[in-house]
Amino acid sequence: MPSKKALVRRPSPRLAEGLVTHIEREKVDVDLAMEQWEAYTEALRVHGWETVEVEPADDCPDSVFVEDTVVMFRNVALITRPGAESRRAETAGVEEAVAALGCSVNWVWEPGTLDGGDVLKVGDTIYVGRGGRTNAAGVQQVRAAFEPLGARVVAVPVSKVLHLKSAVTALPDGTVIGHIPKVDRPALFPRFLSVPEEAGGHVVLLGGHKLMISASAPKTAELLADLGHEPVVVDISEFEKLEGCVTCLSVRMRELYA
Numbered sequence: 190m191p192s193k194k195a196l197v198r199r200p201s202p203r204l205a206e207g208l209v210t211h212i213e214r215e216k217v218d219v220d221l222a223m224e225q226w227e228a229y230t231e232a233l234r235v236h237g238w239e240t241v242e243v244e245p246a247d248d249c250p251d252s253v254f255v256e257d258t259v260v261m262f263r264n265v266a267l268i269t270r271p272g273a274e275s276r277r278a279e280t281a282g283v284e285e286a287v288a289a290l291g292c293s294v295n296w297v298w299e300p301g302t303l304d305g306g307d308v309l310k311v312g313d314t315i316y317v318g319r320g321g322r323t324n325a326a327g328v329q330q331v332r333a334a335f336e337p338l339g340a341r342v343v344a345v346p347v348s349k350v351l352h353l354k355s356a357v358t359a360l361p362d363g364t365v366i367g368h369i370p371k372v373d374r375p376a377l378f379p380r381f382l383s384v385p386e387e388a389g390g391h392v393v394l395l396g397g398h399k400l401m402i403s404a405s406a407p408k409t410a411e412l413l414a415d416l417g418h419e420p421v422v423v424d425i426s427e428f429e430k431l432e433g434c435v436t437c438l439s440v441r442m443r444e445l446y447a
């Protein structure tokens with residue numbers, strides 16, 4: 190039985206100072222964000238995931254977006270070098286957490302930059318978004334880390350949104366989903382389904398047919414239910430004001446070797 194552990198990180202009291210790049214800044218309600226984070230982590234637990242909390246990083250406003258700091262492939266954790274300098278201090282605590290879980294740890298080195306939000310795994314294919322946060326050296330370092338383990342790395346241009354996974358994610362059957370106006374090159378994906386809302390392009394696979402999806406994508410949730418999936422809806426409005434999506438609030442680990 191594969192392990193089902195999910196790394197999460199409690200929001201910083203400075204969350205409202207988080208970075209905003211592609212959208213207008215809106216006031217973040219930190220108390221509401223805390224409630225939404227509790228509900229998000231509870232939804233993971235209800236669906237069989239053991240949540241593992243990374244030591245909080247109270248001085249790092251964006252630290253709740255833990256996905257950006259580490260990329261997992263099998264038992265190997267690649268600690269990123271986030272594209273935004275203000276986020277680099279987030280990785281130390283994550284490194285400790287994955288090492289404590291028995292992962293083999295690897296690092297992205299200067300001049301490479303990589304945000305985990307730019308990495309979408311579909312089976313053994315790893316799509317890496319080359320955009321505002323991930324550079325060419327970062328893409329090459331993902332190749333060097335994971336191709337020897339059997340992955341195939343496919344680089345994908347990203348210009349319209351923060352990260353590759355702000356544009357597309359994948360269903361359990363491998364179909365890539367996204368809202369066309371936000372996807373640079375849908376033709377790069379062998380099977381692509383267009384969804385009616387931007388936030389509808391973001392799902393977290395919980396196991397079986399269950400998919401976590403944001404409350405801001407009701408039409409997509411309906412479309413996915415009609416295709417035989419089981420949407421699990423969570424409200425993450427306060428994180429969306431900071432360009433976060435359902436994927437970025439956790440790192441799911443299925444193949445720990447412990």
Ligand SMILES: NC(=O)NCCC[C@H](N)C(=O)O
Pocket residue numbers: 207208209210251254256257273276305306307351352354355431432433434436437
């Ligand atoms: N993977 C993600 O979707 N991460 C969201 C990061 C949002 C944060 N405010 C940032 O700009 O880095």
